[in-house]
Amino acid sequence: MEKKWWKESVVYQIYPKSFKDSNGDGVGDIRGIIQKLDYLKELGVNVLWISPMLESPQDDNGYDISDYRRIYEEYGTMEDYEELLCEAHKRSIRILMDLVVNHTSDEHNWFIESRKSKDNPYRDYYIWKDPVNGKEHNNWGGVFGGSAWEYDPQTQMYYLHLFSKKQPDLNWENEKVRQEVYDMMKFWCEKGIDGFRMDVISMISKDQRFPDGEMNNGLYGDFGPYSVHGPRVHEFLQEMNHEVLSKYDIMTVGETAGVTIEEAQKYAGEDRNELNMVFQFEHVESGCGDYGKWTTQKYDFKEFKNIMIKWQEKLQGKAWNSLFLGNHDQPRSVSRFGNDNPVYRETSAKMLATCIHMMQGTPYVYQGEELGMTNAYFDKLEDYRDIESINYFEEFTESGLMTPEHMMKCLMLRSRDNARTPMQWDDSKQAGFTDGEPWIKVNQNYKKINAAQQLEDPDSIFHYYQKLISLRKEKDIIVYGEFEPLYREDEQIFAYTRKGDQEKLLTVCNFSDKNAEVEVPEEFKGAECLITNLGRKEFDGKIILNPYEAFVLYYKYQVTEK
Known part of the structure; x- marks a missing residue:
């Protein structure tokens, strides 16, 4: 397998509006990010994907761009951005720009x-x-x-406008549009950025017949079959690669909702000359109800596990995986896939990190995930800022599809604002995010969950992430080893091995709040424990795992000379 720096990286996603406010206006900014680069260096991440920072009316928090060559005024200036690039590069941290070119703002x-x-x-x-x-x-x-x-x-x-009415879709059939996009991308590459995370890039090609879609929820038709992975999407991306991407040593990841294994192999295939990797969302979309993500149902662990295994097995040797449980569009991962009850929050946050970081692919850490930040569970509509949450609340309650009480419960569990509350830096007012009034409320649990406290505690979730990230830098097998699942049918355990030329790795995770029995394979007898979230010392034979327990064992073969 070909070695690449972006395969060996760990990416940290920053949502700039909520990361760190340096000037007291209640909105995060570029100078705030610069102030926290040493924190990110200490964590060990080596790539930052920063959500859009370009000029925007902020109808969809910056994913509605009105000028592709100007920094959004509330975030700072182009000089600030250039300083951020320079300071990050000094610390061996690369920067990915969020590229939003399916649509612009209507104010562009x-x-x-x-x-x-x-x-x-x-x-x-x-x-x-x-x-x-x-x-x-x-x-x-x-x-x-x-x-x-x-x-x-x-x-x-x-x-x-496939998104907000203030986000009109660009016509990619027009060659001039494509050339404008490529010129703009070159402009940023020449500034020294290290790559692009491409927003809804799978939607840039539309079926030019524009037929009606199947009815969705009885209100509107589904555009998916005619606008997602459309007829010319791969042609456009190969053109983009030829015109721009192939000319720079950069990393690319495409947001490709609804992507199949076959499509992913086209987008990110090693010989396809399109993208380095894609985000697939099958695992975070499992457990959706009659109204899509708006449900109070808990996710189905077995379905989730089977999806994760499928993507590991089917892309192996063909395309590269991206590994994530949370981002700016998802609820907090510990609240959704772990357990944010104070008894289990730390253990389950460490378990989830273990499971993801030991797989084959590039791991992504969403800001605050390394602290085990939880959902905000806002119970009043006026506390929400997310256009999607507010629009659907109105649409579903006014049409009688849901009662306001039930829809509020759905928002508390699934709204994107759960991931967008300010980063919890310390236990001072507003969690150290701002001296002013934050644009969205701070999660009330910031006095118990914050970076300052975790930096002091060697057993914290932060230090556990730090160790996972350093293990990845030390051991090639964690990046390149072959993946093989164990316990496929188990209702509680997610376990798998990774295999290198002369070494092997075993990862075992209990995804439940009950004890679980596991048999450690004989070949791992006496193996070294690389990391464990509950301090277990014995790993031979049958083991009773505690709730949310995880460990990783490693051994090197003795090669005998003939």
């Missing part, structure tokens, strides 16, 4: 021009359609609720 100059008239030179930069029988061109619904089409009275046509 291209769109302002586009909507002026039907013959404007920028008209074809976006997707405009005439009304059909006085209505939208088709029945597609948007990701954030409502129709995916918005009527524009000025030219009496509809434009497509």
